[in-house]
Amino acid sequence: MTGHEHSQVEVHHKEGFIRKYIFSTDHKTIAKQYLITGIIWGFIGMILSWFMRLQLAYPNQPIPLLEKILGGWAEGGILKPEFYTALITMHGTIMVFFLLTAGLSGTFSNYLIPLQIGARDMAFPVLNMLSYWVFFAASVVMLISFFVQTGPAGAGWTMYPPLSALKNAVPGSGFGTTLWLISMALFIVSSLLGALNYITTTLNYRTKGMSMGRLPITVWGMFVTAILGLLSFPVLLAGAVMLIFDREFGTSFFVPSGLVLGGQPVPHEGGNPILWQHLFWFLGHPEVYIVLLPAVSIVGEVLATNSRKPLFAYKICVGAIIGIGALSMIVWGHHMYVSGMNPILGEIFVVTTLAISFPTAILIFNYLVTVWRGSLRFTPGMLFALGFLGLFIPGALTGAFLATAPVDIQLHDTYFVVAHFHFTMATAAAFGMFAGVYHWFPKMFGRMMNDKLGKIHFWGTFIGVYLIFFPMFFQGIAGVPRRYYSFTEYNFTSQFIGLNKFITIAAFIAGAAQFIFLFNFFWSMFKGPKADKNPWKANTLEWQADSPPPHGNWGPELPVVYRGPYEYSVPGAEEDYIPQTASIKVEAK
Amino acid sequence: MTQEVIFEQEKILKSPWGGGKSPFGVSREKFTMWIFILSDAFTFGGLLAGYGALRASLPSWPSRLEIFSAFPFINAKLPLLFVSIMTFILICSSLTMALAVDAGKRMDKKGVIKYLLLTIGGGFLFLLCQAYEWGHLIHEGARLTSNPWGVPLFSASFFVITGFHGSHVLSGVIVLIIMAIRVAKGIYDKRGSYEGVEVAGLYWHFVDLVWVFIFAFFYLL
Numbered sequence: 001m002t003g004h005e006h007s008q009v010e011v012h013h014k015e016g017f018i019r020k021y022i023f024s025t026d027h028k029t030i031a032k033q034y035l036i037t038g039i040i041w042g043f044i045g046m047i048l049s050w051f052m053r054l055q056l057a058y059p060n061q062p063i064p065l066l067e068k069i070l071g072g073w074a075e076g077g078i079l080k081p082e083f084y085t086a087l088i089t090m091h092g093t094i095m096v097f098f099l100l101t102a103g104l105s106g107t108f109s110n111y112l113i114p115l116q117i118g119a120r121d122m123a124f125p126v127l128n129m130l131s132y133w134v135f136f137a138a139s140v141v142m143l144i145s146f147f148v149q150t151g152p153a154g155a156g157w158t159m160y161p162p163l164s165a166l167k168n169a170v171p172g173s174g175f176g177t178t179l180w181l182i183s184m185a186l187f188i189v190s191s192l193l194g195a196l197n198y199i200t201t202t203l204n205y206r207t208k209g210m211s212m213g214r215l216p217i218t219v220w221g222m223f224v225t226a227i228l229g230l231l232s233f234p235v236l237l238a239g240a241v242m243l244i245f246d247r248e249f250g251t252s253f254f255v256p257s258g259l260v261l262g263g264q265p266v267p268h269e270g271g272n273p274i275l276w277q278h279l280f281w282f283l284g285h286p287e288v289y290i291v292l293l294p295a296v297s298i299v300g301e302v303l304a305t306n307s308r309k310p311l312f313a314y315k316i317c318v319g320a321i322i323g324i325g326a327l328s329m330i331v332w333g334h335h336m337y338v339s340g341m342n343p344i345l346g347e348i349f350v351v352t353t354l355a356i357s358f359p360t361a362i363l364i365f366n367y368l369v370t371v372w373r374g375s376l377r378f379t380p381g382m383l384f385a386l387g388f389l390g391l392f393i394p395g396a397l398t399g400a401f402l403a404t405a406p407v408d409i410q411l412h413d414t415y416f417v418v419a420h421f422h423f424t425m426a427t428a429a430a431f432g433m434f435a436g437v438y439h440w441f442p443k444m445f446g447r448m449m450n451d452k453l454g455k456i457h458f459w460g461t462f463i464g465v466y467l468i469f470f471p472m473f474f475q476g477i478a479g480v481p482r483r484y485y486s487f488t489e490y491n492f493t494s495q496f497i498g499l500n501k502f503i504t505i506a507a508f509i510a511g512a513a514q515f516i517f518l519f520n521f522f523w524s525m526f527k528g529p530k531a532d533k534n535p536w537k538a539n540t541l542e543w544q545a546d547s548p549p550p551h552g553n554w555g556p557e558l559p560v561v562y563r564g565p566y567e568y569s570v571p572g573a574e575e576d577y578i579p580q581t582a583s584i585k586v587e588a589k
Numbered sequence: 590m591t592q593e594v595i596f597e598q599e600k601i602l603k604s605p606w607g608g609g610k611s612p613f614g615v616s617r618e619k620f621t622m623w624i625f626i627l628s629d630a631f632t633f634g635g636l637l638a639g640y641g642a643l644r645a646s647l648p649s650w651p652s653r654l655e656i657f658s659a660f661p662f663i664n665a666k667l668p669l670l671f672v673s674i675m676t677f678i679l680i681c682s683s684l685t686m687a688l689a690v691d692a693g694k695r696m697d698k699k700g701v702i703k704y705l706l707l708t709i710g711g712g713f714l715f716l717l718c719q720a721y722e723w724g725h726l727i728h729e730g731a732r733l734t735s736n737p738w739g740v741p742l743f744s745a746s747f748f749v750i751t752g753f754h755g756s757h758v759l760s761g762v763i764v765l766i767i768m769a770i771r772v773a774k775g776i777y778d779k780r781g782s783y784e785g786v787e788v789a790g791l792y793w794h795f796v797d798l799v800w801v802f803i804f805a806f807f808y809l810l
Contacts, residue, residue, distance in 0.1 A: 118608075123617040192628060200621045208609035211601045230628045238635025242749065250734040251745035253643065267734075270742045275642050279635055561608065562598055584594050 023133075025125035026551055030132050031111035032444060035437070037139060038103015039518070042430075045094040046511050052087050055079045057497075057504035059486035073151065081485040082171045085154040088483055089172065090146070092157030093180070095426060097187055098142070100291040102135050104433045105229075108294055109198045109222040111440065115542035116216050118207025118559045120552045123200040131193035138186035145179035153180035156483065158280055161254035161273045165246040166261060181244055188233045188240070195233075198226035207541075209561035214580065216540045216565040217304075217311060220318050221297020224325040225290050231329065232286035239279030246271070274339055281332035288425050289328040293321060295432020296363065296392075299385040302435045303367055305538045306382035307374025308576050310566035312366045320366070323359035331356055337405045338412045346405050353403035360396055364389065375569075375576075379536070380454025381439035387462045388431040395423025398473065413483070416476025422469045434461075434517070441524065442531030446548040449528060453520040457513050464510025471499050537577045540565050544581050622788045626795045629757075633799050636753060637806055640746045651738035653808050659725050669808060675718045676804050679758075682711025683797040690790045693783025698772060701786060705769045708793065712762040719755050723748070747807065754803055757796045764789050 024030060051070070054063060062077030073083040110128065114121055122128045145152040154172020155163035163169045164177050202223045206215070215223075242253040252268035254276045259266040304311040311317060333341060333349035367389060376382065398420045401407050411417060434457075441449045476482075480493050487493035487500070534543040541561070545553050559581045567578040601607040605614070613620065644650055654668040661671075685707040692700030726744070730737045736744035768789045777783045 123621070192625075195628075196621050196625055199624055200617050203613075204611040204617050204620060206608035208607070209598065209601060210608035211604065211606050214601075230624060231631050234628050234632035235635035238632050238639065241636070241753065242639060245733065245745065245749055251749070252734075252741060253639065253745065253749075270643070270647055270740050272643055272646055275639055278642070279639060282635070584591065584598060 023129060025121070025129045027110045027114050027122045027125070027128060028444070028549065028553075030128055031107050033132050034103060034106035034110060034135070035444075037136065038099050038107060038433075039521070041094050041098040041103060041139070043514070043518070045091050045099060046514060048087050048091040048094070050507060050511060051079065052084065052091065053500075053504040053507045055084055055486065057501040059488050059497075082154060083151060084485045085156070085170065085483070086151045086172045086176065089153050089156050089180075090142075093142070093153070096157060096287065096291065097184070098139060100295075100426070100429045100433070101191065101229075101287070102187070104429060104436075105222060105225050105290065105294045106132070106135065106194060107433075108218070108298060108436050108440075109194065109226065111444065112216075112218050112542065113198055113201055113222055114205070115443075115545065115549065115553060116219050116540050116565075117202060117205060117210050118541050118554070118561065119201060119205035120554065120558070122197045123205060124197050127193050128197050131190050131197065134186050134193065135190035138183045138190060141179055141183040141186065145176045145183070148175045148179065150174035150176055152176040158284065159243070159276075160280075161243065161246065161271075161276050162256075162259060162266075165243060165254045165271075165273075165276075166259075166266060167247060169261060178247065181240055181247075185237065185240055188237050191229050191233050195226040195230040198222055199230065202226075207558045207561060210541075210580075213315070214561055214564045217300040217314070217317055217321075218294075218297045218540075220321050221293045221300075224321050225293045228286040228290050228293075228325055228328065232283040232290075235279055236283035239276055239283075242279075243276065274336070274341075277336050277339055278332070281335045282329075284335065285332040286325075286328045288421075289324055291425050291429045292432075293325065295388065295429040295436075297321065298432045298436040298439070299388045300363075300367060300370075301540070302381050302385040302439050303370050304566050304568065305439075305536050306377045306379055306385070307371050308377070308568045309370055309374040310568055312369040314564065314566060317363055317366050320359035320363040324356060324363070327352060327356040327359065334403055334405075334408070337408045343405075350403060350405050354400065357396065357400060357403075364393065364396070377536075378455075379438065380449065380451060380458055381435045381437075381536075383455065383458040383462075384431045384435035384438060387458060388428050388435060390462070391423050391431060391465065392428040394470075395420055395425075395428060399424060411476060413481055414476035415472040415480045415482055418482045419469045419472035419476060422465075422472075427465045427469070431461075434458075437521070439536065440542075441521075442535045443542055443545075443547050443549070445525050445528075446531055446546075447524050447526075447528030448531045448535065449524040450520050453516055457516045457520065460513025460516065461510055464506050464513060467506035468503050468510060471503055475499065534579075537575070539567060539577050539579050541580055544579055616784060618788050619784065619791070622791045626791065629795065630799075633753075633802070636750055637802065640750060641806065643742055643746065647740050647742065649739055651736075651740070651743050656726070656738055657722075657808060661721055671718070671722065672804065672808050675715055675722075676800065678711050678718065679715050679797050679800050682708045682715070683794055685711060686790045686793045690783070690787045693777070693786045696778070696781075696783070698775070698778055701772050701777075701783060702769060705765055705772065705786070709762055709765050709769065712758055712765065712793075716755065716758055716762070719751065719758075723751075750803060750807060754796070754799055757799070761789075761793050761796050764792065 021029065051066070054066065060078060064077045066074040066079060067077045070079070070083070073080055110122070150171040152172060153159070153164070153176045154170050155177065159177070159180070163173055167174055202219060242251070245251040246253050246255060250267070252271035254273050255266065255268035255271040256273060257269040259268065300311055300317060331349060331353045333345060334353045337346055371386070398416070402411060402417060402420055438449055438454055475496050478492060478496070480487065480496060487496065531547045533545070533547055536543070541559055542549070544559060561580045562583050563578065563580055565580055569576045570578060605612045611620065657672050658666040658668045659671065660667045685704045689701050689704035689708060692704055726747070731744040731747070733745050733748055735741045768786055771777065772786065777785060
């Protein structure tokens with residue numbers, strides 16, 4: 001068995017609705033399921049952020065509409081503080097894990113890996129289906145936690161103990177946190193099943209001629225992402241097991257001695273809350289790159305295709321992605337400079353963290369050179385890819401401030417951090433995802449998305465995002481702490497109340513732009529103009545398949561690859577692109 | 590120029606990494622089991638590192654020689670003898686597993702079943718021993734939240750780590766039972782390869798290896 005068990009053509013059998021659209025083992029359907037679930041989560045997460053922004057812009061002012069929507073959580077129209085902490089927790093969890101991990105890499109790893117390497121499906125189609133449905137179960141559990149009496153988890157998406165370890169610490173520490181942990185355990189299982197599939201498929205199922213040096217940059221990005229997930233999520237699982245025991249069975253892995261809660265000493269002793277931070281961030285930092293690498297690699301692919309130029313220094317780009325992945329496993333301590341860490345250890349984390357800016361900078365410069373003097377086509381996908389660069393560069397530059405411990409001690413837990421990570425991993429990754437959706441939508445659904453609506457969506461989002469997050473850098477430098485319910489008490493925070501109103505308005509505008517995308521997405525799925533095989537004139541294999549590709553992706557024969565993925569504008573060639581399947585003899589004449 | 594390109598293509602098609610085949614020459618099942626084991630090793634690594642960090646931060650840790658000195662039916666103090674026998678049983682089951690895989694390579698169905706049953710027996714015996722050990726400690730007053738010998742984290746980490754490992758052994762035993770049934774049905778004979786047994790064996794060896802680490806770091810150190 002050499003890993004090509006299903007290279008022979010599968011007989012086309014008629015599938016019922018349930019087998020075709022719900023419990024499907026086809027990687028393309030599973031990718032669409034991930035995408036649509038991710039979009040739903042994205043909208044939920046965005047609406048949660050609107051509630052937060054309303055509170056920050058209009059603290060202590062009754063908004064009757066809020067009471068209508070949230071009921072007891074906003075009695076008299078004023079958001080309750082404990083619901084505000086629940087909002088930040090759920091916004092973070094949903095956006096990081098459910099949208100940008102499952103929604104992003106679930107969609108594009110599933111869709112692109114088999115198509116771009118010339119395989120008929122994933123290595124284990126049934127495991128792949130299970131991976132989605134376990135993720136779906138995790139989603140349902142997380143959604144249920146909104147409806148328990150004490151509200152959803154409220155200890156922040158990082159779940160630091162003792163808030164998360166003691167059931168009566170804050171209202172959200174009750175049943176909401178239990179559900180959060182159950183949901184995350186399911187999520188870890190789902191991501192493990194996914195990662196196993198992605199890695200095995202990439203290594204074992206490449207078609208003839210598709211050497212590792214000819215893989216599109218997207219496949220490299222997804223591959224390294226899968227390895228990161230495979231190695232870092234289990235450590236969170238270990239931490240989650242201990243946290244569940246602390247909560248449910250009274251152990252004290254993470255609860256220190258001498259804690260007093262509501263005037264009562266807590267019957268725990270000997271634990272160490274910082275241990276959780278280490279275990280969490282051992283996942284948490286690679287997680288940032290699990291979010292970022294698929295986006296960054298999608299952007300590379302979209303930029304090269306729409307600049308009609310080869311991706312600059314392909315091998316170095318691949319090396320940079322591997323370097324980012326490897327370094328990301330040893331930088332987790334930079335989240336903990338103020339948590340109480342040996343200064344020498346802190347210094348080591350400063351060095352490793354700054355070291356990660358080398359491969360990152362190399363990659364981004366390669367992208368800039370790729371675009372440089374290309375014949376650009378401003379499709380919505382291309383605009384979002386360029387927008388990614390516009391967001392990632394300020395985000396990454398401010399990362400250097402935060403990586404340095406002496407500066408971070410000042411900026412830690414301020415809005416500077418909020419601005420930084422929203423630029424780098426949140427909106428930049430979302431832009432990568434949008435670029436991917438616009439770029440591969442014709443392949444996924446066989447129809448084109450509306451160009452004009454896509455451009456309006458882009459400009460609304462790009463300008464909106466800048467107006468939301470750029471002012472937060474100034475707030476953070478002035479010392480405004482993040483995660484606070486209201487900023488009315490002190491002058492150094494209340495001076496920004498006007499700015500907060502401005503940000504809130506920008507948030508609503510940027511959010512409204514997303515509804516344009518939602519409309520465009522579903523309208524084009526049914527009513528868009530039919531797409532041909534290769535609307536972007538791209539080289540990679542998926543564009544040689546039909547739009548949308550049939551079950552099994554390829555005809556009776558698997559494609560054979562003769563060249564690298566980025567032969568655009570080759571001098572002397574008939575067209576400005578040469579598909580990877582174009583055989584050498586054609587070139588010889 | 591064209592000659593060079595054609596030469597390059599031939600080189601790629603011949604190389605193990607050139608696509609169309611597994612670069613390591615292993616099936617998808619075996620490869621995936623390897624990377625699953627890598628992932629699971631990180632879970633145990635997280636648990637053991639957490640235990641190590643907590644233990645290092647505490648001023649005292651109970652003496653294992655005192656605590657793990659019971660032996661069934663014998664009313665004498667035999668430090669660590671029982672757990673050593675447990676370890677021995679598990680290592681023996683690894684040996685029989687290797688023999689089962691070897692018999693599979695020779696397509697010896699009876700041999701595979703015999704050694705698989707022995708491995709299942711070893712795993713089952715190990716679980717029984719663990720049940721005895723847990724029962725004994727619980728009888729002496731060890732709980733998740735406290736124990737008579739000192740810091741509560743001692744019993745908490747004992748139950749969590751050995752319990753997590755025990756659940757791995759239990760699932761391994763279940764997998765091996767399923768394997769034995771499949772072998773008996775002749776599924777692998779029909780396939781012409783006993784690779785499934787080998788893949789299950791990889792998991793079993795991993796679970797045994799983890800126990801060696803737990804034995805070293807929890808009982809001995």
